[in-house]
Amino acid sequence: xxxxxxxxxxKEEGFCVESWQMEAEKYQMxxxxxxxxDPTHHFESVPSSRFVTVILRPxxxxxxxxxxxFRLSEEELTRACLEKGTELxxxxxxxVFALPSTDDRDGPxxxxxxxxxxxxxxxxxxxxxxxxxxxxxxxxxxxxxxxxDKRVFDEQTGTWKRRHGYDRVNDDKDIPxxxxxxxxxxxxGEDPFSKRKAEKKQRVEKQExxxxxxxxxxxxxxxxxxxxxxxxxxxPITGTHGEAPKKASKEELxxxxxxAATATASGGKFDKKLPGEKPAKHAxxxxxxxxxxxxKGMSSQEKQQTAKILDQLMSKSSHGMLDVNKAVTMFNVKKxxxxxxxxxxxxxxxxxxxxxxxxxxxxxSKKKH
Amino acid sequence: MLKLKTPKTHRAKREIEKxxxxxxENGKKTLILHGTKTSGVLNTVLTQIYHLKxxxxxxxxxxxxxxxxFESGGETSxxxxxxxxxxxxxxxxxxxxxxxxNLVLGRMFDHHIYDLVEVGVENFRPIESFEYDKKLTPxxxxxxxxxxxxxxFESVEELKHLKEVLLDLFRGEVVENLNLAGxxxxxxxxALSSSTVFLTHCALRLKRSGTAIPRMExxxxxxxxxxxxxxxxxxxxxxxxxxxxxxxxxPKKKIKNVSSDVxxxxxxxxxxxxxxxxxxxxxxxxxxLKRERRExxxxxVGIENExxxxxTAAD
Numbered sequence: 260x261x262x263x264x265x266x267x268x269x270k271e272e273g274f275c276v277e278s279w280q281m282e283a284e285k286y287q288m289x290x291x292x293x294x295x296x297d298p299t300h301h302f303e304s305v306p307s308s309r310f311v312t313v314i315l316r317p318x319x320x321x322x323x324x325x326x327x328x329f330r331l332s333e334e335e336l337t338r339a340c341l342e343k344g345t346e347l348x349x350x351x352x353x354x355v356f357a358l359p360s361t362d363d364r365d366g367p368x369x370x371x372x373x374x375x376x377x378x379x380x381x382x383x384x385x386x387x388x389x390x391x392x393x394x395x396x397x398x399x400x401x402x403x404x405x406x407x408d409k410r411v412f413d414e415q416t417g418t419w420k421r422r423h424g425y426d427r428v429n430d431d432k433d434i435p436x437x438x439x440x441x442x443x444x445x446x447x448g449e450d451p452f453s454k455r456k457a458e459k460k461q462r463v464e465k466q467e468x469x470x471x472x473x474x475x476x477x478x479x480x481x482x483x484x485x486x487x488x489x490x491x492x493x494x495p496i497t498g499t500h501g502e503a504p505k506k507a508s509k510e511e512l513x514x515x516x517x518x519a520a521t522a523t524a525s526g527g528k529f530d531k532k533l534p535g536e537k538p539a540k541h542a543x544x545x546x547x548x549x550x551x552x553x554x555k556g557m558s559s560q561e562k563q564q565t566a567k568i569l570d571q572l573m574s575k576s577s578h579g580m581l582d583v584n585k586a587v588t589m590f591n592v593k594k595x596x597x598x599x600x601x602x603x604x605x606x607x608x609x610x611x612x613x614x615x616x617x618x619x620x621x622x623x624s625k626k627k628h
Numbered sequence: 629m630l631k632l633k634t635p636k637t638h639r640a641k642r643e644i645e646k647x648x649x650x651x652x653e654n655g656k657k658t659l660i661l662h663g664t665k666t667s668g669v670l671n672t673v674l675t676q677i678y679h680l681k682x683x684x685x686x687x688x689x690x691x692x693x694x695x696x697x698f699e700s701g702g703e704t705s706x707x708x709x710x711x712x713x714x715x716x717x718x719x720x721x722x723x724x725x726x727x728x729x730n731l732v733l734g735r736m737f738d739h740h741i742y743d744l745v746e747v748g749v750e751n752f753r754p755i756e757s758f759e760y761d762k763k764l765t766p767x768x769x770x771x772x773x774x775x776x777x778x779x780x781f782e783s784v785e786e787l788k789h790l791k792e793v794l795l796d797l798f799r800g801e802v803v804e805n806l807n808l809a810g811x812x813x814x815x816x817x818x819a820l821s822s823s824t825v826f827l828t829h830c831a832l833r834l835k836r837s838g839t840a841i842p843r844m845e846x847x848x849x850x851x852x853x854x855x856x857x858x859x860x861x862x863x864x865x866x867x868x869x870x871x872x873x874x875x876x877x878x879p880k881k882k883i884k885n886v887s888s889d890v891x892x893x894x895x896x897x898x899x900x901x902x903x904x905x906x907x908x909x910x911x912x913x914x915x916x917l918k919r920e921r922r923e924x925x926x927x928x929v930g931i932e933n934e935x936x937x938x939x940t941a942a943d
Contacts, residue, residue, distance in 0.1 A: 292799055293806075296776035296791075333751070340777065340826060341846050344816035347775035348832065348844045356808065356841040366809030373804075378796050379863075379871035381656055381716040382649035383738050471632060485648030486641050488633040 286350050291374025293355070295347040386482040391473040431455060513537070647714045649738075651875070655801035659706075659715035661688040663695055663722035670721045670729050672754050676851045677719060679755070680798070680829065682768045686713045695720060697732045698859060703741050711739045717797055727858060733793050737871045743863045745786075745793050747825075747855040760849050764831040766813035771800055773811065773832070778819030786857045787819055794827070814846060820854070828852035 288295045360367040390398070397403075411428045413420045420428045437451040445451065477483050507515075516536075520527025549560050635641040646654070660678050662670065678687045688709070696702025697720055706718060716739075720732040729749040735742045766772075774795060780787045798815055811832055818826045829850025834842035863871070885897040 291802070292774065292795060293771060293811075294774035294776070294795065296774075296781055298779050298782045300777050301779060336820075336826070337828070337848070337852070340816055340818045340828065341830070341848065343777045343818070344775040344814065344830065345844055345846050347777070347816075348773050348814050348846065351773055352811075352844055353841050355806070360808065363807070366807045368805050368807050371804060371806050374802060376792075376795065377872055377874075378792065379735065379737060379742060379868070380873070381653050381737070383870065384873055384875065385649055385651065471630065474632065475630060486635055486644045489630045490633050491630055 286347060288351060288354060289375045290351070290354055290358075290372050292376060293351055293371075294376070295351045297343065297347055300343060386480060388482045388484075389476050389480045391476075392469060431459065655684055656717050656796065657713065657715040658685040658797065659688070659709055659713055659718040660685055661690075661692055661695070661709070661718070661720055663720065664691050664693045665723050666721055667723040667729055669749065669752050670723050670731070673729070673731065673749055673752055673851070673853065674719065674721050676755055680850065681800075684800070686715060697734055697741070697744050698746070698861065706734075707736070707739055707741065710736050719797075730858070731855075733790075733797060735793065735796060737863075737867060742867060742871060743789070743793070744859075744861045745790050745857065746859040747790070747857055750854040750856060752853040753851065755850055758848050758850070760831065760847050764812070764833055764847055765849065766831050767810070769800065770810055770812050771803065771806060772798055773814035774799070775814060775816045776819075777816070780819030780822055780825075781817075784819075784822045786823065786860050787825065789860050789862065790825060790855070790857055791817070813850075816846070823857050825855045825857070826852070827855055 285299060286295045286297050355369060355371070358369045358371070360369045362368075407422060409421060410419045411422050412418075413428045415433075420426060422428055439445070439447075439451065441447060445454075474483065474487060474489060478489055483489070517527070520530050523530065547564075549564065553560065635644055658681055660674050662674060666674075674687070678685050692705060694702065695705050697706060706720070710716065710718065716736040718732075718734050718736070720734070722730050722732075724730070727746075727748065729752075730746060731749055732744055732746045734744040776791055778787075781791045782788070794815070794817060811834075814830050814832055816828050816830060820826050828848060829852065830846040831849040833845040833847055835845055837843040862868075885899075886894065887897075888894045
């Protein structure tokens with residue numbers, strides 16, 4: 260081992276205490292990570308073929324390597340790497356053992372310096388929370404927070420009661436009798452107890468709304484507390500989805516099931532029903548069979564039946580149902596407009612052009628029996 | 629319309645707070661998985677990496693065919709897994725003709741991909757192929773030493789990136805106090821060329837030397853492999869800046885019972901517990917007692933003398 264100036268020589272290996280200081284300077288060390296790197300070492304060119312087949316003598320030992328192939332240069336390489344590694348580790352160990360240590364029952368404990376190589380964080384840094392509405396108000400007014408005691412003296416009973424929880428001070432439910440005063444707020448026949456309940460409910464709702472608003476502000480600033488999540492319950496109207504998908508109600512589903520059942524040939528009469536399912540409202544098919552012998556006073560039912568079917572068919576070809584009054588008024592209005600136009604033309608233009616009277620193409624004029 | 633979702637049990641709340649972003653972070657966890665096709669070698673590599681990092685790694689056994697870390701759409705599954713298991717490092721193995729024995733080492737920031745390094749594994753030697761004294765086996769969770777040899781780690785960009793990723797992968801938790809009796813392992817990485825790194829895991833044997841500092845001896849125990857850097861993706865600058873941000877100083881810890889006054893300066897409050905007057909043991913060093921003891925002794929001596937006299941008389 261190398262000599263050092265004035266260093267103590269140990270019997271075993273001549274390992275100098277101060278020599279490692281010189282070594283440490285040429286390695287880059289990061290004690291916090293227990294890392295050392297040697298940038299100055301230059302490896303000789305790695306031989307292109309790492310595998311060199313050598314016939315082994317039978318009986319020679321080989322450490323975990325299959326006989327027949329013996330990686331010559333690889334062994335040397337690993338050995339060189341390990342040597343270099345040993346040097347580096349020794350350098351780190353020297354530095355670490357030199358740190359002041361405290362003795363614990365498991366062994367000496369050393370306080371490592373923080374790591375010097377900066378590695379990226381796992382998650383983002385916390386952003387400061389924006390102040391809530393109350394905090395802003397309190398700051399403006401100069402209201403300071405006061406520490407509240409857990410036990411408060413209750414004047415009514417004359418005992419010390421807790422501020423929140425079971426058997427608390429100023430509990431709303433404790434009041435047995437409320438005087439019915441006829442003032443502005445109270446109506447004569449109103450129940451004051453339920454009124455108090457309603458007021459409290461309102462206050463709680465308002466508080467919840469405010470809290471939600473504060474959290475939304477915090478979420479906008481990116482500082483939402485980790486245990487809270489804001490979830491959208493309904494999709495906004497504007498946006499890619501258009502209408503929010505409605506949840507089908509129980510009645511709707513039942514109706515749909517019924518409609519689907521009637522689509523079968525037997526009208527859903529023989530469908531297997533699940534336990535608990537109500538019988539279909541529109542069970543079976545409707546068929547009307549005309550009586551074999553007709554009575555005297557009625558017009559032929561068969562004629563009526565066929566006429567009804569014809570009417571429906573005809574009305575289908577005409578676009579829209581016939582509302583006679585509306586059709587007549589529309590016709591009249593259109594006629595009037597035409598007359599007005601003609602009058603204008605008469606007064607404006609010199610040449611009076613006689614327009615051929617256009618026949619109204621509306622089928623509303625057609626009358627049916 | 630926004631609705632508040634809060635955890636309904638205390639346990640759930642604690643779990644969420646464990647995963648929340650903090651000033652001083654927890655140790656990074658690793659997710660080990662593989663794609664549609666793997667080779668035998670690659671399977672062993674993945675299992676042995678899992679063994680090395682037993683405490684803080686999660687290994688998935690199913691095939692994941694829609695994960696392609698380098699493609700723009702192929703990382704959504706990875707991000708989802710990272711969110712569910714709270715892992716910010718991942719090791720993805722796959723095997724194909726073009727890229728045999730491929731490992732993609734990647735890091736996440738806020739559960740989105742931060743950077744990737746793709747390496748090929750060659751000349752892999754598993755733990756079983758090394759013969760060593762079983763007493764030297766490094767314990768799970770011990771802090772490893774790192775030794776990086778070679779100029780490539782400073783000059784070549786890909787190797788610089790690989791060095792950072794390997795350090796992040798194997799370093800474990802960042803600790804302040806280290807027990808010197810518990811150092812057992814070291815990762816030696818040698819830059820063989822501008823694209824190949826020889827990584828090996830060794831156990832440390834501390835030998836007695838004359839000084840207080842033991843002599844280190846490396847014994848190869850663990851897997852050793854050649855990593856050939858194929859592709860890598862560095863993070864974009866804004867993301868890098870965001871991830872490297874550290875605020876100076878820690879948040880001020882509240883010290884109880886200390887207040888400062890303008891007139892009197894820093895003041896502290898000391899709370900003394902009640903004295904249990906009935907239960908205090910009287911001190912033995914009371915003057916009155918001494919006399920009693922003396923007299924008691926005298927009496928005892930007197931009795932003994934009498935007894936002796938009687939004996940001698942009897943004899």
